[in-house]
Amino acid sequence: MQRMVILGATGSIGSSTLSVIESNPDAYSVYALVANTSVDKMLELCETHRPQIAHMVDGQAAKSLKQRLPTSLNVEITTGEDQLVDIVSASGVDSVMAAIVGAAGLVPTLAAVKAGKRVLLANKESLVMSGRLFIDEIRRSGARVLPVDSEHNAIYQALPESLQNNIGYCELEKAGVSHILLTGSGGPFLTSELASLASMTPAQACKHPNWSMGRKISVDSATMMNKGLEYIEARWLFNAADEQLKVVIHPQSVIHSMVQYLDGSVIAQLGNPDMRTPIAHCMAYPQRIQSGVEPLDFFKVGQLSFLEPDFNRFPCLALAMEACKQGQEATTVVNAANEISVQAFLENKIKFTDIAKVNEACLSQVAPQSLNSIEDIIRLDLQSRTYAAEWVNKI
Ligand code: NAD
Ligand code: MG
Numbered sequence: 001m002q003r004m005v006i007l008g009a010t011g012s013i014g015s016s017t018l019s020v021i022e023s024n025p026d027a028y029s030v031y032a033l034v035a036n037t038s039v040d041k042m043l044e045l046c047e048t049h050r051p052q053i054a055h056m057v058d059g060q061a062a063k064s065l066k067q068r069l070p071t072s073l074n075v076e077i078t079t080g081e082d083q084l085v086d087i088v089s090a091s092g093v094d095s096v097m098a099a100i101v102g103a104a105g106l107v108p109t110l111a112a113v114k115a116g117k118r119v120l121l122a123n124k125e126s127l128v129m130s131g132r133l134f135i136d137e138i139r140r141s142g143a144r145v146l147p148v149d150s151e152h153n154a155i156y157q158a159l160p161e162s163l164q165n166n167i168g169y170c171e172l173e174k175a176g177v178s179h180i181l182l183t184g185s186g187g188p189f190l191t192s193e194l195a196s197l198a199s200m201t202p203a204q205a206c207k208h209p210n211w212s213m214g215r216k217i218s219v220d221s222a223t224m225m226n227k228g229l230e231y232i233e234a235r236w237l238f239n240a241a242d243e244q245l246k247v248v249i250h251p252q253s254v255i256h257s258m259v260q261y262l263d264g265s266v267i268a269q270l271g272n273p274d275m276r277t278p279i280a281h282c283m284a285y286p287q288r289i290q291s292g293v294e295p296l297d298f299f300k301v302g303q304l305s306f307l308e309p310d311f312n313r314f315p316c317l318a319l320a321m322e323a324c325k326q327g328q329e330a331t332t333v334v335n336a337a338n339e340i341s342v343q344a345f346l347e348n349k350i351k352f353t354d355i356a357k358v359n360e361a362c363l364s365q366v367a368p369q370s371l372n373s374i375e376d377i378i379r380l381d382l383q384s385r386t387y388a389a390e391w392v393n394k395i
Helices: 012-023 039-049 059-068 081-089 103-114 124-141 150-158 194-199 215-223 225-237 276-284 315-326 328-346 354-365 374-394
Strands: 002-007 028-035 053-056 076-079 095-098 118-121 144-147 177-184 245-249 255-261 266-270
Touching: 002 012, 002 081, 002 103, 012 028, 012 039, 012 095, 012 276, 028 039, 028 081, 039 053, 039 059, 053 059, 053 081, 059 076, 076 081, 081 103, 095 103, 103 118, 103 124, 103 328, 103 374, 118 124, 118 276, 124 225, 124 328, 124 374, 144 150, 144 225, 144 276, 150 177, 150 225, 150 255, 150 266, 150 276, 177 225, 215 225, 215 315, 215 328, 215 354, 225 245, 225 315, 225 328, 315 328, 315 354, 328 354, 328 374, 354 374
Parallel strands: 002 028, 002 095, 028 053, 053 076, 095 118, 118 144, 177 245
Antiparallel strands: 177 255, 255 266
């Protein structure tokens, strides 16, 4: 029996994870569920999954949960940031699903790595921010980190076992890998008139053609910032150089990414676009379990197509790739700026096309500095958020 902590339990990845657990009740149990403010959803999850602990980061939400949750369920309710570190590090915990959205996931995700847990990594932002420190911590603690992000999970599956066992330190060239081909659908605006992008609404941006996801990552998919963050994520997870990474647009989202070898072979992972597949893979690795996902029907799929990304349409993608080249300070800055600009767009404060403008302004404004600790990273993240908020106000 694997005892799990679900960080971000009330979100899209959280609920897909709980669905896989429900399909495999003899192999997995829930030790703790963690969320920010969604009391109604947490209440429902506690009744269904009976965790030992329900943790609401927001104190008010924890209070309200305490009032409403029947004591007969025997669930301990906790709150606070430090407490969160204790929960993921507890000795009874085998694995941690890291699915808090954004920079808020950094500290608890890293704490799980430090504690040497099996970490199922969905929160790409934490790796984008802490890069080197995160990877060094994996080596120090011996934690097994498994990529949940569907692209990175696909790449992981297409790599030889020796590289799977050496996440962060893969020697791609030695293993005969020539390229990692990171696929992305291009999102809802792939074929929209360029001139129409400025007037796209949050509802239109969140309407992804293939995937159902949280609002932040949905907007990131529409700008392709998501692919940019994934490019940085791949750089760290697979120790990939710029020239080893290529982005390929594949509108059907059936191929989730590929690895190209020097002998001409290309190994791809395919499946229906449903996060329960990569989640189940990470939960059971190296075994396989039921995920509840429909088997892929090739006759229904019919056609698979591929395009080169157009950086005029997707300036955020170019920006993230440029930040990746510049290094960890730049990726931290662009990630923080993007959280602010996306939030401002979702609140109808700026236009869709302003997201890239804010991100670019922050990237060019932040002075180079060395990042040697999590505190340094958090300081830079805050600095970039302040710049981004100023830009949003100017617009
Ligand atoms: P979501 O918005 O649906 O859920 C976010 C979760 O994080 C919620 O449970 C919320 O309570 C929690 N949360 C938010 N702020 C918090 C805070 N300050 N402290 C603690 N908890 C907080 O998001 P999602 O789509 O499930 O995405 C979660 C993560 O997984 C993101 O990093 C995203 O990039 C990544 N991811 C998601 C998908 C997907 O298909 N949804 C795919 C790949 C990667
Ligand atoms: Mg992805």
